[in-house]
Amino acid sequence: MLTASTSLTAQDYIDLETTYGANNYHPLDVVITKGQGVWVWDTEGKKYLDCLSAYSALNQGHCHPKILQAMTEQASIVTLTSRAFRNNQLGSFYEKLCQISGLSKVLPMNSGAEAVETAIKAIRKWAYTVKGVPANQAEIIVCSNNFSGRTISLISFSTEAQYQDGFYPLTPGFQVISFGDASALEAAITPNTAAFLVEPIQGEGGIIIPPDGFLKQAETICRQNNVLLVLDEIQTGLGRTGKMFAFEHEGVRPDGITIGKALSGGFYPISAFLSTEEVMGVFHPGDHGSTFGGNPLAAAIANAAIDVIMEERLPERAAEMGAYFITKLQSMKSPHIQEVRGKGLLIGVELKPEAGGARSFCKDLAQKGLLAKETRENTIRFAPPLVITQEEINWALEQIERVLT
Numbered sequence: 001m002l003t004a005s006t007s008l009t010a011q012d013y014i015d016l017e018t019t020y021g022a023n024n025y026h027p028l029d030v031v032i033t034k035g036q037g038v039w040v041w042d043t044e045g046k047k048y049l050d051c052l053s054a055y056s057a058l059n060q061g062h063c064h065p066k067i068l069q070a071m072t073e074q075a076s077i078v079t080l081t082s083r084a085f086r087n088n089q090l091g092s093f094y095e096k097l098c099q100i101s102g103l104s105k106v107l108p109m110n111s112g113a114e115a116v117e118t119a120i121k122a123i124r125k126w127a128y129t130v131k132g133v134p135a136n137q138a139e140i141i142v143c144s145n146n147f148s149g150r151t152i153s154l155i156s157f158s159t160e161a162q163y164q165d166g167f168y169p170l171t172p173g174f175q176v177i178s179f180g181d182a183s184a185l186e187a188a189i190t191p192n193t194a195a196f197l198v199e200p201i202q203g204e205g206g207i208i209i210p211p212d213g214f215l216k217q218a219e220t221i222c223r224q225n226n227v228l229l230v231l232d233e234i235q236t237g238l239g240r241t242g243k244m245f246a247f248e249h250e251g252v253r254p255d256g257i258t259i260g261k262a263l264s265g266g267f268y269p270i271s272a273f274l275s276t277e278e279v280m281g282v283f284h285p286g287d288h289g290s291t292f293g294g295n296p297l298a299a300a301i302a303n304a305a306i307d308v309i310m311e312e313r314l315p316e317r318a319a320e321m322g323a324y325f326i327t328k329l330q331s332m333k334s335p336h337i338q339e340v341r342g343k344g345l346l347i348g349v350e351l352k353p354e355a356g357g358a359r360s361f362c363k364d365l366a367q368k369g370l371l372a373k374e375t376r377e378n379t380i381r382f383a384p385p386l387v388i389t390q391e392e393i394n395w396a397l398e399q400i401e402r403v404l405t
C-alpha cells in the first residue's frame with residue numbers, strides 16, 4: 001500500500017490527496033511538511049516564505065512557541081468539557097476579548113462561518129424581540145463581492161455565481177448593495193432592516209478597500225435608523241490591517257463583530273461573535289450552541305494567541321511593515337501591475353487583465369520560494385505572518401520583482 005511506504009515523494013502525497021479527497025480546492029502543488037515563523041518547508045527540504053498565512057490565520061507565524069506551550073500544557077490537563085459544564089479557561093478568554101474590542105459579550109464557536117451564522121441569528125432575534133420587526137420579516141443588508149463562508153445561509157448572500165450554483169434553495173432575507181456606497185445603504189434601509197453586515201476590507205473579494213469614511217458614514221446611518229452595524233473582522237481583525245481591529249481606523253463602534261482565523265494562533269480552530277449586551281441578550285439557554293465551542297483547549301490557545309499579538313505589538317508591526325511593503329510594491333516597474341492596494345499587511349497586487357491571470361504568477365513565485373495565492377482572477381494577495389522582518393520583506397520583493405518585471 002502506498003501509505004505504508006516510509007518515503008513518499010511529493011507526487012505520492014499529491015496523488016493520495018487527489019485519489020481520496022474531494023476536489024473542492026485547486027492548490028499549488030507544494031507539499032508542506034514543516035513550518036516555523038514566516039517560513040515553511042516542502043518534502044525536498046526547499047524553504048518558502050509564506051505570504052498567505054493560511055488566509056490570515058497565521059498572524060503570529062507558524063508554530064509560535066508560546067502558543068504551542070499553552071496548547072500542549074492545556075492538552076494534558078483537560079481539553080473538552082462541553083458547555084454543559086463550566087471550565088476554568090473560558091472566563092479569562094472572554095474578558096480579554098472584551099478588553100481588546102470594547103464590546104461586552106462573547107459567544108465562542110469554531111469556524112469563521114459559524115461565527116457569522118451566530119451573528120445572523122443574533123441580528124434576527126434582536127430585530128424581533130428588541131426592534132419590533134414583524135415576525136419573519138427581518139432583513140440584513142450586505143455588500144456585493146462579500147465573503148462570509150461556505151454554509152448555505154452565507155452563500156445565500158454571496159454575489160459569486162459559483163458559490164451558489166447547484167446549492168439552491170437559498171436562505172432569504174438579505175439585501176445586497178454595492179460595497180463602499182453609503183447612499184445605497186441609506187436607500188436600502190426599510191423598517192424591517194435589522195443590520196448592515198459588512199467586512200471593513202473585503203479580503204476574499206480581492207483586498208478591496210472602501211472609500212475613506214465609509215465605515216463611519218455607515219455607522220451614522222445605522223444609528224439614525226436603529227439598524228445594527230455588524231462587522232466581519234474574521235480576516236481583518238487581530239492585527240492584520242495595522243490596528244487590532246480594522247474598525248479602529250475610523251473610530252467606529254460596531255454593535256457586533258465576528259472574529260476567527262488568527263484567534264487560533266494557527267493551531268486550532270476557534271471563532272467568536274462579540275457584541276453589545278443588548279444584542280447578545282437575545283440568546284437564552286437552548287437558543288444556540290456548539291459541542292466544541294468554548295472548549296478549554298481552544299480557550300487556552302486563543303488566550304495565548306491574543307497575548308502574542310499584544311506582547312509582540314503585531315498590529316503596530318503590521319502597520320509599519322505593511323506601509324513599507326506597499327510603498328515598495330507601488331514603485332515596482334512592472335508591465336503587468338494594474339494597481340497595488342492594501343492596509344497593514346493585507347495587500348493586493350491587481351494584475352492587468354491581459355497579464356493572463358494571477359495564478360501563473362503565483363506558480364512562478366512558488367518556484368522562487370515565495371508562497372502567495374491568487375484571490376479572484378487577477379489579484380495576488382500578499383499577507384505574510386505579522387512577525388515578518390524588513391529583511392524578509394526585502395527578500396520577498398526581490399522574488400516578486402524577478403517574476404513581475
Ligand SMILES: *Cc1c(COP(=O)(O)O)cnc(C)c1O
Pocket residue numbers: 055111112113114116147148149150199203204232233234235236260261
Ligand atoms: C475566512 C473568512 C470567513 C470564513 O471563515 P471559515 O473559518 O473559513 O469558515 C468569514 N468571513 C471572512 C471575512 C473571512 O475572511
